[in-house]
Amino acid sequence: KQEVTQIPAALSVPEGENLVLNCSFTDSAIYNLQWFRQDPGKGLTSLLLIQSSQREQTSGRLNASLDKSSGRSTLYIAASQPGDSATYLCAVGRGSQGNLIFGKGTKLSVKP
């Protein structure tokens, strides 16, 4: 059974710091991995999608890497800003089916 873990559960950093969020999964047979952002009481915003054949994806200040063999993904946020404060969720997709298995998320707080 696939399990997705995100550590730490919460993180507080000063503005401008570079930071890394971690995601691990137990079954390396994944189809893809997505990182999402969720603001309080809101839906999820897709940040980055990494296909199983890819090693990383970049969008602006965000960079996500994937190491299937070790069951790990990281989300790197450069020059963090208070507007980055949110919960970040990673989710793995399996096979041709559409469902995602989510981690519990990392709640990020960026202090001005």
Added chain:
Amino acid sequence: KAGVTQTPRYLIKTRGQQVTLSCSPISGHRSVSWYQQTPGQGLQFLFEYFSETQRNKGNFPGRFSGRQFSNSRSEMNVSTLELGDSALYLCASSLDRRQYFGPGTRLTVT
């Protein structure tokens, strides 16, 4: 393009009642998935529909059901509501395996 829309945004129901939630996917997306989010369990997959057929189902009791219409709009129904059904219900549509989520329906069962 308009994003995924969900109605209603908030609902308060009483134990034992039933509820129907609606989701309109992004135009052209044929896959719709539903998830339940609670503080304790996080996000859990309910079911996925593709071209009006349920393609995949999570580990939820039969009180949770859904359907998809020919225009790809989807509904989910929860019968005989329990207090534990209080949650944020999220719908996502997908074209190329990248899932786009709606704002969710916040269901409170009293």
